[in-house]
Amino acid sequence: MPAAPETSPVPPRGQRLPRSERKVQLLEAARDVFVAEGYHAAAMDDIADAAGVSKPVLYQHFPSKLELYLALLDVSSDSLLASVHEALASTTDNKLRVAATSQAYFDFVNDPHGLFRLIFESDLTNEPAVRARVDRTNDLCANAVSDVIAADTGLTLAQARMLAAGLIGLAQTAARHWGRDGGAVDREDAAKLISALGWRGISGFPLSHPPA
Secondary structure (H helix, E strand, O other): OOOOOOOOOOOOOOOOOOHHHHHHHHHHHHHHHHHHHOOOOOOHHHHHHHHOOOHHHHHHHOOOHHHHHHHHHHHHHHHHHHHHHHHHHOOOOHHHHHHHHHHHHHHHHHOOOOOHHHHHOOOOOOOHHHHHHHHHHHHHHHHHHHHHHHHHHOOOHHHHHHHHHHHHHHHHHHHHHHHHOOOOOOHHHHHHHHHHHHHHHHOOOOOOOOOO
């Protein structure tokens, strides 16, 4: 189960901060409110209170609740994508790559701030701008995996993307199930189970340039 999130101390109301620091502070406060309440139930008043600022200050940085949500969604997406790229670059052993990528999804779901909910469980996916960002995140993660598959198997890029979408979907769905299941299975063990399942499938496609 995710540990209790650590939150940055809220500066005293009225304290001036550099614009970049204030923006980070507002995003952290918005993250906590959106994850706890969902988009529709969250109020800008609540976010301003959580950040220790007046609502006009909040609107100076984010003119609407939707713009604030989209900015936070971008932060969440960048975090997941960076983790997937790091996993793929961590080794040249494809079995270990599958394991590392699966682990990245379980770690993302385990993050105590719950950012994964903004991508995987948003209550605003009927909003085109949100849907586009969620789809783009999933596509970019799958594309990163498909580039490795295409390079190593000789499959077409379209075929590699289909396999990558399956692997990413497997890891994402299983990690979300693990989170909802209250961590009944140890996170490391759960990630290993899913990576073993994924590897059993993808290893059936022979390398186009096997090691000597």
